[in-house]
């Protein structure tokens with residue numbers, strides 16, 4: 001993700017989430033040396049993005065989303081695959097994420113890429129008090 005993608009990513013986030021991040025949040029992520037973000041584009045349209053933070057040698061996935069009209073074409077999978085490759089190249093030990101218990105689509109995507117449930121956080125999402133499922137994938141170390 002670069003500065004020129006930020007408008008498109010913020011617009012995509014609005015279309016995908018009830019509580020989207022602000023444009024400013026994505027700009028801040030560009031300046032955050034611990035954050036890594038990728039976008040998928042078709043022409044000048046941002047059709048997907050994903051990102052993670054590196055925290056103490058581990059990766060924490062912040063989000064992944066694909067524009068509704070572009071889903072089920074492998075875009076989300078390719079983004080997640082690219083993210084995993086990058087985390088491995090950085091030598092991170094694992095990737096962790098939180099996902100809403102009801103989000104079967106995302107859980108399926110994560111399972112397909114080797115993530116497993118390792119815990120849950122009760123009533124984690126304040127908008128509807130939904131539980132978060134914590135999923136993790138151990139990465140191949142470089143050493």
Ligand SMILES: CC(C)(COP(=O)(O)OP(=O)(O)OC[C@H]1O[C@@H](n2cnc3c(N)ncnc32)[C@H](O)[C@@H]1OP(=O)(O)O)[C@@H](O)C(=O)NCCC(=O)NCCS
Pocket residue numbers: 016063064065066067070071072073074075076077078098099100103104105106108109110112
């Ligand atoms: C989750 C999301 C990113 C998947 O993107 P996508 O581009 O449609 O995903 P892909 O086409 O690459 O599909 C990859 C895998 O995800 C799973 N999947 C994707 N869409 C699915 C659906 N509608 N139903 C069931 N499984 C689905 C499948 O395992 C699929 O593999 P398969 O095609 O071999 O069955 C997309 O649905 C999205 O943006 N959802 C809203 C945002 C969101 O909930 N993000 C996760 C926050 S934690």
